[in-house]
């Protein structure tokens with residue numbers, strides 16, 4: 001195999017965000033841009049005898065081209081064994097599973113998750129380590145450092161790999177295995193959930209469902225598992241064909257972007273259960289007939305009912321949520337006498353806790369839920385978890401949720417996003433908040449009195465690493481919270497996220513619209529951050 005050393009020049013903007021490097025496709029298509037970043041990853045990794053690499057992506061525009069480039073650079077950097085999803089496709093959780101199952105050194109996942117795809121939209125790449133999880137910050141910092149002064153990269157002079165035929169190929173000394181993207185994942189799911197019971201209730205029509213794959217990667221997974229294995233009627237999975245541009249939509253499972261599905265669930269035609277997943281298959285949105293389950297509640301309900309699901313029936317070791325996620329799961333943990341951890345936003349922060357078996361379940365308000373079965377959040381896993389709970393309890397989603405609230409109280413929750421804010425203005429808002437927080441404790445605003453106000457900093461309980469500046473928290477005496485953060489995943493300007501949460505113990509007040517119940521907090525949030533005043537906007541871009 002002939003290896004060439006290509007001359008390159010450094011780009012200054014290759015700092016990975018919350019979940020890898022995400023940029024416009026046009027940015028990635030700049031000369032050597034992708035190659036630089038991939039070389040920066042390989043050059044930053046410690047020497048290892050493990051030469052196996054997993055590669056797969058969500059099928060968005062540039063996926064195939066990027067896959068071929070990565071194979072050549074990886075081969076030049078000493079990788080000899082490649083596990084690649086057919087067509088270059090793998091959902092993020094499936095990639096995580098393959099890394100673990102076949103004990104690869106790591107994997108490269110090509111995705112910009114829920115961001116739109118297409119020639120003028122987004123692409124992304126991230127490295128996952130041997131535990132199957134996203135590379136922690138010490139890795140991503142090293143990648144970035146390397147990228148800032150890179151001058152050459154290595155690339156193998158080999159032909160393009162046939163990505164479409166499942167099976168093994170040998171190119172020079174390279175062993176290249178093209179995997180069916182669904183097989184191993186489906187087998188894992190069948191080991192965790194009661195597929196016999198699910199098949200019984202789903203194929204008989206006792207439990208009707210709709211799954212929106214949003215023209216993204218979960219199409220083939222959901223079609224095989226929900227329709228093929230569990231017998232849901234053909235057509236239960238909609239938008240099932242992955243498209244390079246996701247049909248021009250945002251493949252983001254929330255009330256704004258999966259609007260049709262949400263409308264269906266609040267109409268007379270609603271099936272018992274509906275769900276959607278995102279571009280790369282790690283997110284999930286859960287709906288029942290006439291009800292939307294917030295991701296924070298979903299995590300809490302999953303934790304409270306884990307004993308009903310075979311893979312978790314023997315008990316769970318603990319739970320974790322990201323800081324802006326509501327405290328609903330904390331209440332379940334307390335009742336079950338389980339440890340509960342609060343981490344910064346980003347799935348990578350769960351990795352150590354999962355590896356050390358300090359937790360079994362974890363989740364984020366950003367439509368992510370998962371467990372120790374892989375080291376990524378997992379959309380279809382959450383869907384199957386819910387279906388398993390529904391099948392066991394034989395109750396509608398709404399009853400499960402309201403009974404949960406009756407038992408634990410309701411954490412009324414919502415998030416307001418201001419997208420594409422000019423970076424200077426967004427940073428100004430955060431600075432302004434930082435200036436205010438110190439003297440806030442003890443002060444009262446209307447019916448709310450501030451108990452604490454700080455900037456969240458996290459010390460990992462396993463490796464003691466410290467992550468600072470993880471969002472501004474204002475906590476009130478009654479348990480309510482307002483949190484402000486700048487998103488780490490956007491590609492245009494800055495996105496200010498405002499998370500609002502109010503605890504309601506009184507069951508007679510559970511049936512409130514969050515926007516009404518949170519109105520006073522919403523107003524207070526504006527008073528603190530002045531986003532409307534500073535941007536001239538009148539409304540958030542998205543409310544979830």
Ligand code: G6P
Nearest residue numbers: 018019346347364366487488489
């Ligand atoms: C990705 C990450 C999540 C994170 C989410 C939102 O999906 O995997 O861990 O919660 O993005 O991040 P952001 O920084 O945009 O709020």
Ligand code: ZN
Nearest residue numbers: 113114280282
């Ligand atoms: Zn995703």
